[in-house]
Amino acid sequence: MVIASIADQITRTVEGVSDTLTAPFSDPVIRLGVTGLSRAGKTVFITSLVANLMDRGRMPQLEAAANGAIHTAYLQPQPDDTVPRFRYEAHLDSLTSATPVWPGGTRHISELRLSLKVQPGGLLAGITGPRTVHIDIVDYPGEWLLDLGLLDQSFAEWSQAALDRAKGRPGGADYVALVAGVDPTVKLDEPEAQVLAERFTAHLQEAREAGFSDCSPGRFLLPGDLAGSPVLTFAPLPGARYPRGSLGREFERRFDSYKRNIVQPFFRNHFAKIDRQIVLVDVLGAIHAGPAALDDLRGAMARILGAFRPGRNAFLSRIFQGRRVEKILFAATKADHLHHSQHPQLTAIVQALLREAKDRADFAGAQTSAMSIAALRTTVEETVDHRDGPLDVVRGRLLDNDKQAAFYPGKLPDDPAHLLAPARAGSEIWLDADYSVMNFAPAALIRRPGDGLPHIRLDKAAQFLLGDRL
Numbered sequence: 036m037v038i039a040s041i042a043d044q045i046t047r048t049v050e051g052v053s054d055t056l057t058a059p060f061s062d063p064v065i066r067l068g069v070t071g072l073s074r075a076g077k078t079v080f081i082t083s084l085v086a087n088l089m090d091r092g093r094m095p096q097l098e099a100a101a102n103g104a105i106h107t108a109y110l111q112p113q114p115d116d117t118v119p120r121f122r123y124e125a126h127l128d129s130l131t132s133a134t135p136v137w138p139g140g141t142r143h144i145s146e147l148r149l150s151l152k153v154q155p156g157g158l159l160a161g162i163t164g165p166r167t168v169h170i171d172i173v174d175y176p177g178e179w180l181l182d183l184g185l186l187d188q189s190f191a192e193w194s195q196a197a198l199d200r201a202k203g204r205p206g207g208a209d210y211v212a213l214v215a216g217v218d219p220t221v222k223l224d225e226p227e228a229q230v231l232a233e234r235f236t237a238h239l240q241e242a243r244e245a246g247f248s249d250c251s252p253g254r255f256l257l258p259g260d261l262a263g264s265p266v267l268t269f270a271p272l273p274g275a276r277y278p279r280g281s282l283g284r285e286f287e288r289r290f291d292s293y294k295r296n297i298v299q300p301f302f303r304n305h306f307a308k309i310d311r312q313i314v315l316v317d318v319l320g321a322i323h324a325g326p327a328a329l330d331d332l333r334g335a336m337a338r339i340l341g342a343f344r345p346g347r348n349a350f351l352s353r354i355f356q357g358r359r360v361e362k363i364l365f366a367a368t369k370a371d372h373l374h375h376s377q378h379p380q381l382t383a384i385v386q387a388l389l390r391e392a393k394d395r396a397d398f399a400g401a402q403t404s405a406m407s408i409a410a411l412r413t414t415v416e417e418t419v420d421h422r423d424g425p426l427d428v429v430r431g432r433l434l435d436n437d438k439q440a441a442f443y444p445g446k447l448p449d450d451p452a453h454l455l456a457p458a459r460a461g462s463e464i465w466l467d468a469d470y471s472v473m474n475f476a477p478a479a480l481i482r483r484p485g486d487g488l489p490h491i492r493l494d495k496a497a498q499f500l501l502g503d504r505l
């Protein structure tokens with residue numbers, strides 16, 4: 036532990052020195068982190084952001100685009116050779132083909148460098164020529180941020196919490212019943228270990244599909260090339276003291292290995308370098324899944340945002356070394372499912388989620404904001420006659436059957452507490468309304484030259500995240 040911390044400091048110091056030495060000669064770089072739980076909309080967001088920064092016709096709220104300060108935008112090789120490149124071209128092709136489809140799921144970290152040629156405004160205008168600003172966009176699963184909580188826990192503490200949580204969740208009772216018949220002090224038997232890990236993972240997967248957000252350890256759901264490796268072959272067990280060579284002792288060791296070899300390197304190598312962050316949240320999906328899912332989302336978001344308060348955690352303070360994320364945007368995605376007359380209510384819900392996390396501690400000076408966006412707008416708005424009077428709906432092409440449909444998801448309350456309070460109190464269903472979600476397919480586009488992809492408030496999000504540096 037001590038050795039690790041000294042090593043951290045040495046690398047940091049060396050990096051710090053080289054940063055200052057090269058800074059006056061190199062172009063400014065903004066590292067923009069894009070995160071959110073799986074299916075929150077990260078891939079679509081990055082694809083649309085990049086497309087709309089290259090063709091800026093739909094970005095009036097991004098000042099540097101509206102006033103012409105951005106001359107050009109182009110992709111360049113990214114600085115990190117060992118991180119997969121974000122597959123921008125492939126994702127854009129799927130969204131813009133004659134019969135557009137949503138991009139396939141991604142389950143790992145990826146990166147893309149977009150470089151902008153910007154003409155400085157204000158006092159410097161006319162004195163200096165255009166300068167280059169690099170935006171390194173880093174896409175990583177929000178599930179990995181939830182793993183931060185594991186660092187403070189022993190195997191016994193984590194096991195206890197995981198078993199408690201499993202009891203009320205899909206598939207959880209099965210795992211708890213299975214583990215009740217297991218004696219963790221017996222000698223390790225690898226096939227038995229694998230069965231336990233598989234059954235625990237199956238429970239996490241079921242819970243995730245039912246709309247629960249916090250299904251850590253994050254790599255159990257998104258294993259990538261670690262699938263089947265010992266570092267993922269453990270599961271929560273009862274008890275606290277296990278003899279040498281026992282199942283319990285080995286799971287304890289693997290849990291520690293997971294923290295040391297997976298969680299810590301991600302924070303050190305990727306997270307600690309981020310300057311600006313957007314956290315995408317599928318609020319509508321969670322409301323649709325019901326009060327328990329919304330309450331779990333609330334808890335998960337508070338924990339995710341906890342990672343942006345380095346002072347709170349000794350490990351984080353050490354790797355950040357006084358650096359901090361400067362801006363954090365908390366965005367409800369897929370706002371095109373709602374008529375704009377309901378966007379303020381959606382924004383109020385994300386604001387309430389953010390405020391709650393902020394109330395517990397501030398973000399060490401980081402500027403925060405909440406908004407609702409659609410990275411890719413798939414619907415048009417309409418008002419239809421309904422038996423109770425006119426109804427504001429959205430119309431789009433359904434993913435399941437390709438048919439056009441008008442859709443009304445339910446009326447979100449003006450006061451977010453009307454959703455958050457029953458969720459917290461443990462209600463099982465929403466009392467006053469049903470909230471539905473439809474899956475719309477991306478609309479076929481007719482793009483005018485100079486226009487990026489249609490969106491809702493993506494320009495406002497870009498202005499908050501990047502505007503001051505362009």
Ligand SMILES: Nc1nc2c(ncn2[C@@H]2O[C@H](COP(=O)(O)OP(=O)(O)O)[C@@H](O)[C@H]2O)c(=O)[nH]1
Binds near residue numbers: 072077141
């Ligand atoms: N209507 C609509 N759906 C979206 C939008 N962004 C994402 N989605 C939906 O959410 C799914 C997951 O998005 P994706 O970007 O792959 O999520 P990721 O797992 O966070 O990368 C997509 O397949 C779409 O069905 C949006 O702006 N509007």
Ligand SMILES: [Mg+2]
Binds near residue numbers: 077078079140141
């Ligand atoms: Mg993705």
